[in-house]
Amino acid sequence: MNKxxxxxxxxxxxxxxxxxxxxxxxxxxxxxxxxAESFGYERYDASILEPSDLYRSxxxxxxxxxxxxxxxxxxxxxxxxxxxPEMTPTVARMVAGKxxxxxxxxxxxxxxxxxxxxxPQRGRLREHWQLNCDMFGADDFTADVELIALTHQLFLDxxxxxxxxxxxxxxxxxxxxxxxxxxxxxxxxxTAITRLNDRKNKITGAEYETALEExxxxxxxxxxxxxxxxDTTGTNxxxxxxxxxxxxxxxxxxxxxxxxxxxxxxxxxxFDTSPENNRSMCxxxxxNNLTAMFSDDTxxxxxxxxxxxxxxxxxxxHKLLPTHITETAPxxxxxxxxxxxxxxxxxxxxxxxxxxxxxxxxIGTKKIGKKIADAVDRGARxxxxxxxxxxxxxxxxxxxxxxxxxxxxxxxxxxxxxxxNN
Numbered sequence: 001m002n003k004x005x006x007x008x009x010x011x012x013x014x015x016x017x018x019x020x021x022x023x024x025x026x027x028x029x030x031x032x033x034x035x036a037e038s039f040g041y042e043r044y045d046a047s048i049l050e051p052s053d054l055y056r057s058x059x060x061x062x063x064x065x066x067x068x069x070x071x072x073x074x075x076x077x078x079x080x081x082x083x084x085p086e087m088t089p090t091v092a093r094m095v096a097g098k099x100x101x102x103x104x105x106x107x108x109x110x111x112x113x114x115x116x117x118x119x120p121q122r123g124r125l126r127e128h129w130q131l132n133c134d135m136f137g138a139d140d141f142t143a144d145v146e147l148i149a150l151t152h153q154l155f156l157d158x159x160x161x162x163x164x165x166x167x168x169x170x171x172x173x174x175x176x177x178x179x180x181x182x183x184x185x186x187x188x189x190x191t192a193i194t195r196l197n198d199r200k201n202k203i204t205g206a207e208y209e210t211a212l213e214e215x216x217x218x219x220x221x222x223x224x225x226x227x228x229x230x231d232t233t234g235t236n237x238x239x240x241x242x243x244x245x246x247x248x249x250x251x252x253x254x255x256x257x258x259x260x261x262x263x264x265x266x267x268x269x270x271f272d273t274s275p276e277n278n279r280s281m282c283x284x285x286x287x288n289n290l291t292a293m294f295s296d297d298t299x300x301x302x303x304x305x306x307x308x309x310x311x312x313x314x315x316x317x318h319k320l321l322p323t324h325i326t327e328t329a330p331x332x333x334x335x336x337x338x339x340x341x342x343x344x345x346x347x348x349x350x351x352x353x354x355x356x357x358x359x360x361x362x363i364g365t366k367k368i369g370k371k372i373a374d375a376v377d378r379g380a381r382x383x384x385x386x387x388x389x390x391x392x393x394x395x396x397x398x399x400x401x402x403x404x405x406x407x408x409x410x411x412x413x414x415x416x417x418x419x420x421n422n
Contacts, residue, residue, distance in 0.1 A: 012126070013120040015127070020328060023325050027322070029111055029308075032109075033109075035154045040107050041108060041109040043108070043109055044094070046091075048115070049083065050082055050089070051081065051082070052070075052072050052080040052082045054293075065086070070082050071115045083115040084114055086260070087112045087130065088132070088260070088287070088305075090112075091108060091110070091134055091303075096295050099295070099297060104136060105137040105143070106137055107133075108133075108134050108136075111131055113128065114127070114128055115127050122313065123310045124310075128307050130305045130306060130308065133303055135302050136301045139288075139300050145245070147284070148268055148304075152242075152247050152250075155270070162249040163273065164272070164274065165271065166250070166251065166270070167268060167269075168253035168256050168268060169250060169256065170253055170254055171236055172194065172257070172267055175254065175257075179225070182224050189215060191261065196208070196215065197254075197256075197257040198258065201255060208226075228254065229255055232251065256269050262287040262289070263286065263287055265286035270283065274317050274318065276317050277314060282304060282306035283305070284303050285303075285304075286301070286302040288300040329378040331358045332360075332384060333378075333383045334349045334359060334361045334383075334384050335361075335362050335385045336385075336386045336387070338387070339365065341391070348396070351411060352411075357418050362375070372401075376401050382399060382400060382418070383398075383399045383401065384398055395408055395409060395410060396410075
């Protein structure tokens with residue numbers, strides 16, 4: 001790099017979205033929105049800035065995120081502000097703020113961008129976008145069934161088949177009851193076990209057992225907890241409910257814990273079954289006490305989050321990205337033969353564009369042949385050359401770039417042809 005020149009590299013852990021990338025992003029967002037809305041979820045949003053106290057409140061997010069992963073700064077008014085690392089505390093704040101006016105059960109979704117200062121790796125960056133779907137004010141287990149069914153449908157709507165992913169379900173309340181039955185009643189110990197379970201599949205069995213015994217302080221109890229955690233024979237009413245809906249790629253997994261402290265009941269994660277991308281892709285669960293940060297009038301909630309980075313990895317792994325979505329070029333490129341005719345070319349483009357066909361004008365200084373070649377390279381479907389002869393006669397030539405065929409006619413008749421064939 002020359003001295004004094006700025007780097008063209010983006011900040012570490014974030015992405016630039018060139019048109020082809022933006023097309024994929026739009027496809028993911030549009031599919032997310034369509035599926036969420038098909039379940040009756042309404043879209044909301046909020047600022048990326050939140051008072052830092054929101055995340056420091058007990059139960060909002062885990063301590064590691066607050067202390068090590070948030071982007072926090074002091075603004076010009078001496079207020080401590082954080083770029084949101086997670087959307088759930090924000091939506092809980094919003095619901096608590098208007099709880100007297102809202103109609104429950106409430107179904108909301110958003111696609112916020114989130115910021116976490118962590119080591120960039122496959123599927124995880126410092127900035128990402130995430131689909132969040134939440135239901136408030138519904139205590140029945142069928143709310144849990146619905147939310148997981150929505151997650152299942154999201155993958156199907158991207159063209160996935162059930163064998164490509166697996167839903168693993170657990171219940172924190174049930175796990176606490178099982179620990180209590182062993183005599184483990186200290187909530188801080190149960191919380192430590194839960195956090196360890198959340199990373200059980202990322203460490204060896206020996207490392208897990210050693211860490212667990214350090215938490216419990218008893219070898220016999222440690223063995224008993226391992227037996228509970230590794231038991232996959234049980235079921236619960238949420239899993240049974242999903243199977244009633246015809247969703248069978250779901251099973252009990254007592255290692256599922258989720259990293260946030262606010263979960264109180266059902267927790268679940270969705271895993272890619274491909275060996276190339278065998279990892280958790282999204283997850284969520286029930287959080288019945290989160291609005292207690294703002295009021296004694298608590299409102300039950302259940303929700304999940306699905307990140308765009310992991311979603312794209314899944315689609316690429318299973319070759320589910322439609323090829324057409326990266327075709328960002330306009331349908332028609334108007335090519336003036338001389339710069340003096342640029343405005344006339346704009347008029348032709350406008351006449352086509354207002355009829356609902358994407359059209360642009362090549363107002364550069366290259367030769368006509370090169371402009372046509374550029375239109376082909378960009379993926380345009382047609383070109384129309386605008387020169388003095390065309391303007392005088394009123395007859396223009398529509399060139400089909402894929403078929404290398406041409407039609408010469410009045411602009412109105414060419415418009416009819418375009419509308420009929422697009």
